[in-house]
Amino acid sequence: MLRVLGLDIGSYAAKATVLGGLAGRQAKLLGLGLAQLPLEGAPNREDDPAPARAAVSQAVKNLAASLRLSAKYVSASVGGDSVVVKKISLPAAGDSGLRAAILAEAEQGLPFPLAEASVSHQVLARDPDTGHLSVLLAAARNQAIRNRLEVMAEAGLKPAVIDVDGLALCNAYEFVNPGHGDNVVLADIGAGKIAVAVLHNGLPLVIRDEPGGGRNLTDDIGGRCNLSRPQAEAVKFGAEPAPNPGEAAEAVDRAAADWMAAVERVLAAARQEAADYQPSRICLSGGSSLIPGLADEFAKHFNIETQVFNPLLSAAYNPRKFDTEYLRHVGPQMAVSFGLALRKADFQ
Numbered sequence: 001m002l003r004v005l006g007l008d009i010g011s012y013a014a015k016a017t018v019l020g021g022l023a024g025r026q027a028k029l030l031g032l033g034l035a036q037l038p039l040e041g042a043p044n045r046e047d048d049p050a051p052a053r054a055a056v057s058q059a060v061k062n063l064a065a066s067l068r069l070s071a072k073y074v075s076a077s078v079g080g081d082s083v084v085v086k087k088i089s090l091p092a093a094g095d096s097g098l099r100a101a102i103l104a105e106a107e108q109g110l111p112f113p114l115a116e117a118s119v120s121h122q123v124l125a126r127d128p129d130t131g132h133l134s135v136l137l138a139a140a141r142n143q144a145i146r147n148r149l150e151v152m153a154e155a156g157l158k159p160a161v162i163d164v165d166g167l168a169l170c171n172a173y174e175f176v177n178p179g180h181g182d183n184v185v186l187a188d189i190g191a192g193k194i195a196v197a198v199l200h201n202g203l204p205l206v207i208r209d210e211p212g213g214g215r216n217l218t219d220d221i222g223g224r225c226n227l228s229r230p231q232a233e234a235v236k237f238g239a240e241p242a243p244n245p246g247e248a249a250e251a252v253d254r255a256a257a258d259w260m261a262a263v264e265r266v267l268a269a270a271r272q273e274a275a276d277y278q279p280s281r282i283c284l285s286g287g288s289s290l291i292p293g294l295a296d297e298f299a300k301h302f303n304i305e306t307q308v309f310n311p312l313l314s315a316a317y318n319p320r321k322f323d324t325e326y327l328r329h330v331g332p333q334m335a336v337s338f339g340l341a342l343r344k345a346d347f348q
């Protein structure tokens with residue numbers, strides 16, 4: 001088994017995490033890095049123009065080199081419109097029958113042709129009496145996977161695993177809270193999308209990305225306060241005072257309302273699957289979860305305990321190598337890359 005570098009290439013920043021000690025379930029943080037991408041929005045776009053990709057690849061290459069680790073194998077992920085994750089129920093079947101049934105199910109309601117997609121699955125549960133299976137399937141557009149592979153190749157990295165953002169988020173949560181069997185909603189609020197995972201008794205019920213995130217908020221602050229994007233972002237981060245604090249605060253309130261509405265849509269979909277589904281906790285992550293007071297807004301709106309999820313705080317680390325304050329600050333933004341770093345390159 002080889003150690004991998006968990007690499008989350010978002011539309012705003014690439015995040016890298018390397019973990020050791022996973023056999024004992026006490027992760028040790030070995031490497032961590034974040035690089036803002038030069039061309040926001042480029043790597044996840046369908047048309048993914050090559051020059052934009054070259055800039056992203058260079059940033060990823062520099063990021064990987066900055067970790068000064070020998071982990072060259074990478075676990076990366078896809079997300080957004082290019083991915084569908086769904087839970088299906090199937091009658092008992094042998095392995096080959098199972099695969100055929102899964103592909104037939106996958107074809108139903110996919111927003112892209114099955115012929116242009118890669119499908120993988122995981123059996124979640126098997127009814128001991130009937131043999132009925134509960135299966136989680138993930139379908140990703142081949143083009144999105146190819147884009148990831150090309151960035152890695154250009155960055156001199158070797159792909160070991162291609163995961164899905166929402167599933168990596170679930171893995172990070174399960175690793176930090178093993179065997180809790182909770183009803184919890186995970187929401188990773190990035191720059192352009194929110195990866196939402198609804199867990200029912202600890203198992204995925206609905207996993208879906210919704211549009212929305214910090215980019216719209218930056219642009220709204222910029223529009224209301226007549227600021228450039230970098231200036232608006234500095235206001236959003238609290239690094240600069242807002243020229244018009246009332247307008248900036250209103251922009252934040254509106255963004256929070258949009259993000260909560262996105263989570264509500266996914267919760268509604270979860271209740272189609274399990275009518276009485278009621279989460280006991282919401283865990284926020286992603287760069288936009290760093291907005292002060294956001295978790296309180298969620299807690300008030302949903303009337304559910306809401307926390308900001310920081311998987312890094314559960315890992316052991318060398319305090320001479322990593323600054324505790326930095327880990328405290330950046331951990332929520334690293335949640336997907338932490339989940340990716342838990343995967344192993346199981347070829348060799």
Ligand SMILES: Nc1ncnc2c1ncn2[C@@H]1O[C@H](COP(=O)(O)OP(=O)(O)OP(=O)(O)O)[C@@H](O)[C@H]1O
Binds near residue numbers: 014190237287290
């Ligand atoms: N301290 C902070 N306060 C408020 N917002 C922040 C902070 N740090 C980062 N952000 C915002 O978080 C967003 C980036 O988060 P993240 O790195 O999770 O996104 P991403 O994974 O690149 O994007 P996506 O998942 O949407 O493709 C940006 O909109 C950024 O402005």
Ligand SMILES: [Mg+2]
Binds near residue numbers: 008
């Ligand atoms: Mg992201």
